[in-house]
Each structure stands twice: as C-alpha cells, then as structure tokens.
Amino acid sequence: MSAMLQASGLTKEFKGFVAVNNVDLTVERGTIHALIGPNGAGKTTCFNLLTKFLQPTRGTITYDGRDITSMSAADIARLGLVRSFQISAVFDDLTVLENVRIAMQRRRGDSYDFWRSEVVLAQYDEEARGYVESVGLGDFLNHRAAELSYGRKRALEIATTLALEPEMLLLDEPMAGMAQADVDRISALIKRISEGRTILMVEHNLSVVADLSDRITVLARGEVLAEGDYDTVSKSPDVIDAYIGAGHD
Structure with missing residues (x-):
C-alpha cells in the first residue's frame, strides 16, 4: 500500500498551550483509519489540522504525495480530500x-x-x-x-x-448523537462506501471503531500514544490507563 494522507511532526500551539505535539500519522490508501482518544486528547485539533481548518505551528501534511501544508480547506477539497462535520451540514x-x-x-x-x-x-x-x-x-x-x-x-x-x-473522506464523529439503529445503519453505509476510497474518521464509539477500522491511532494529551489494529491498541496498557484515567469504560 501507499500513503494517501501523511503528517510529519504535526504541532499546534495556542498561546503557549500545545494542543497537538509532534504527531506522525500515515493513512494508507484504500483503508479505514480511526483516530481515537479520551476527551482532551487533541483529536479534533488534529483533524482540523489535517483538513486545513487550522494551520499547523510546525510540521508537514502531504496528500497523495503532494504537500498541502499551506493550502486552504477549499483547495484540498478540490483535490479530492473532503470532510464531514460533527453537526450535520445540510x-x-x-x-x-x-x-x-x-x-x-x-x-x-x-x-x-x-x-x-x-x-x-x-x-x-x-x-x-x-x-x-x-x-x-x-x-x-x-x-x-x-x-x-x-x-x-x-x-x-x-x-x-x-x-x-472524493478519493478520501474524513468523517468527524459520524455516530455522534445517534440511536443504536442509526449507528448500525451508518456503520454499514461507511463500510459500503469505503470500497475504492480511503477514510479517516474520528469516533468515540469503540465498538464501531473495532468493526470498521483497519488501523487505529490513539492520541492522549496531544501525542500519539499507540497505533495498530484494534486488538493491538485495545490491549495496550498505556491506552487502557488513558481511558480509565479519563473516566471511560
């Protein structure tokens, strides 16, 4: 496989507060990649950096081999990198x-x-x-x-x-606020439309992540804590500590 979206040393500071710190991320072409972590982990900031709704303090972002670090959200959408939002935008x-x-x-x-x-x-x-x-x-x-x-x-x-x-979809918490019947319906839809596309999603529902994802990156305190398939990251002591410490099941 080849990298569809790649971040290197991605960092975002807000007046001295480091929200995302030196994140390296590679999303392989044709996969579903999940970005997860406890509240305050920096997932939304990282997602907004990758989709160019925020400009990084440091680091580079490449899409399909092209440096998009300085490009606007509209420009990368024209390249085939399209995102959704937590609040339905219709x-x-x-x-x-x-x-x-x-x-x-x-x-x-x-x-x-x-x-x-x-x-x-x-x-x-x-x-x-x-x-x-x-x-x-x-x-x-x-x-x-x-x-x-x-x-x-x-x-x-x-x-x-x-x-x-789009060649690549970035989905921001696609299951947020849904009843279980809708979760099942949208999960099946994402799996269906992933054929021939690359998907990166931020998602809190870990059962959805386990079912859909080929690879998972776990963030905590703005840094990459673990990466791998669901079995690997779910058994990581660091990941377990991060979720239990944040009050998650």
Missing part, C-alpha cells in the same frame, strides 16, 4: 435530491449554476438520484431535509460528500 429547506444536486453543481466549479433554471438543473437529477439511493434514502428523495431523522440527515451529508467524487 440545507433543511431543500429536498434530499436538491441537497445532493447542489454538491454536484459545486463540482463543476461554476457559481452561476445556482441561478440557472430548474429545467437546466434537471440534468443533474439522474446522477443525484444514484447518490441518494447509494446511502439508502431513495424513499425520501423529495422530502425536505428538515423532515429527516438525525441518522438520515447524516446519511444525506455522506451522499453530498460522495457527489463531490
């Missing part, structure tokens, strides 16, 4: 189909597409339906996003990211 007043269609319009890079007539925009509908079907929302095609359950909104968000044709 347009509530638009239908499921319209939400996905907007993502496809952005893919064309022409902002004037947003003001074109419905007849012109209909050219996107067939492909958009395919993305909607792929995430199990075919029965909700013409429903407003506001009418969807939380789990289905998360599925819609994944459909909009797929419409951007």
Whole structure:
C-alpha cells in the first residue's frame, strides 16, 4: 500500500498551550483509519489540522504525495480530500435530491449554476438520484431535509460528500448523537462506501471503531500514544490507563 494522507511532526500551539505535539500519522490508501482518544486528547485539533481548518505551528501534511501544508480547506477539497462535520451540514429547506444536486453543481466549479433554471438543473437529477439511493434514502428523495431523522440527515451529508467524487473522506464523529439503529445503519453505509476510497474518521464509539477500522491511532494529551489494529491498541496498557484515567469504560 501507499500513503494517501501523511503528517510529519504535526504541532499546534495556542498561546503557549500545545494542543497537538509532534504527531506522525500515515493513512494508507484504500483503508479505514480511526483516530481515537479520551476527551482532551487533541483529536479534533488534529483533524482540523489535517483538513486545513487550522494551520499547523510546525510540521508537514502531504496528500497523495503532494504537500498541502499551506493550502486552504477549499483547495484540498478540490483535490479530492473532503470532510464531514460533527453537526450535520445540510440545507433543511431543500429536498434530499436538491441537497445532493447542489454538491454536484459545486463540482463543476461554476457559481452561476445556482441561478440557472430548474429545467437546466434537471440534468443533474439522474446522477443525484444514484447518490441518494447509494446511502439508502431513495424513499425520501423529495422530502425536505428538515423532515429527516438525525441518522438520515447524516446519511444525506455522506451522499453530498460522495457527489463531490472524493478519493478520501474524513468523517468527524459520524455516530455522534445517534440511536443504536442509526449507528448500525451508518456503520454499514461507511463500510459500503469505503470500497475504492480511503477514510479517516474520528469516533468515540469503540465498538464501531473495532468493526470498521483497519488501523487505529490513539492520541492522549496531544501525542500519539499507540497505533495498530484494534486488538493491538485495545490491549495496550498505556491506552487502557488513558481511558480509565479519563473516566471511560
């Protein structure tokens, strides 16, 4: 395998506080890689650095062999590195189909597409339906996003990211706030869409991490504590101490 996303010496300081300290991370092409750790471990900061919503104090980030350390979040999205957010980011007043269609319009890079007539925009509908079907929302095609359950909104968000044709998805706590039925549904969806793609996810649900991940990086106090498959990291005394010490099961 080759590295799809790689960080070397990644460090972020906030007025003297070191939130992420000298992190080395390699996400291999075609794998699902989880970034975990107790509260305050630096996961969100690290994730925001990798997706360029924060600029590192020191260190380098490469994507598919290209140095993206100084690039913006919008620029790396155009390269095929697309992220989700903890809070579902969809347009509530638009239908499921319209939400996905907007993502496809952005893919064309022409902002004037947003003001074109419905007849012109209909050219996107067939492909958009395919993305909607792929995430199990075919029965909700013409429903407003506001009418969807939380789990289905998360599925819609994944459909909009797929419409951007990303090579790599970065998922920020995709199971946060979900009932178990939705967790099972989204877990199955992530496994399905991972074929032919690379995924990095931050996730608190360790049963999901165990089921989905090929490799796991554990952070604690802003540093890499352990790395390996689930069996390896779950048996690490340092990892056990970090979670028990933080009040986790």
